[in-house]
Amino acid sequence: MKNIKKGLLFISIVVMVFSFAACGGQEKDVYKVAMEPTFPPFDTTDSKTGELSGFDVDLMEAIAADQGFELEWSNMSFGGLISALQSGNIDIIASGMNASDQRRKQVDFSDTYYDSGLVVAVKDGNTAIKSIKDLTPDMRVGGQIGTTGADKCNELQKAGKIKEAKIYDGLDVAMMDLQNGTIDALINDLPVTKAYMKAKPGTIEIVGDVLNAESYGIAVKKGNKELLDQINAGMKDIKDNGTFDKLYSKWFE
Template identity: 85%
Template structure:
């Protein structure tokens, strides 16, 4: 009888050991958010309705390299940093400029893309040939929380335009540009180019590229463990060629 009890106890211990081991092997899952009207970085698959884009593919590659999973969610651009600070999400992967002001609020990974702002107008507009042609009677748009919006507000404050119209999503801004609600749109170069490729003959870029900016992945201030994972994963996918393949997929 005593031997039977010993066997039963041993079996129970083995079950517990294997259970704990299985739990230990379970991959961590992080909540990552984007604002999906910023192609080719962040967009929505027209067939499946799922979030997609360069940022999605890049983060999934980093996650696979580092052995964690991602749970994606869609938020307004202006709501991304507050959601990160409150702990509702763990990561922002949304073509976000790693500016000095934002670095005071969140921690950024190593940057992965260098961009710049451009002025876009409705195709065929002969009046505006660059930012110097914007006048005090014009309305200019930008996307909320971006440096494009900052530039619009700067022009309004200086009295160089009539109104800075700030949008939650880029798709609505582009529609307003085409129907004449706004005279120009200040936006990131690659995103504007992607829209022009998807909707040829609708808008065009005028003038020179404005202030340069670099995109990074954001985590909550002080979350060094997660930041190290992202930076290490990004380093690995750049070294093994995955990053270049994804870049060619979305930008070439």
């Protein structure tokens, strides 16, 4: 009888130990998040480490820390982000993405976190183009694939107002082509264009007024309410505790 009691006591202790270990060492959820890193200051690559960097990285990492989950980052072309999300290859898009009505039919967006707009950029010293109204049917105009800038370029070409809408996978190549004269102008988001001008002064300039306004959001697969709620809750928390403002100052001021 004593041996039976000892055996039961031992089993109970073992069960308790494993129960405590399971509670104390519970693994965090890990979500796959992707971006296209040629869109500074939102999405870029650290020149020293080669790691993905930018406002979107810091923002998403702050939300993850607040909500108790972890992130696994990957680099993808902007045009392939939504299809990767829909197919389940990634869980989150954090890539300076405009939460447009058209995209909302494909994915679910978080509360928006940045209000932007499009601008026309030209090579520094270009006096022929002073606004979008100065674009002519013999000109080539660039934009990045999957963005509202590319949509605007295609719209201008369809209307016969420019010769060609040249659409790029990466914004870095588009900026190079703008400087070497392959394209006459580039239509792109205001903060990204300003960041490029700051990093490489004297290369390009913005002309005319800001065009259509747009707001950026973090995207998840359609119907993934649990993850969307976590992201929105984390976004609210970091705005309330001042973390968001600190990150904004780091990347935009």
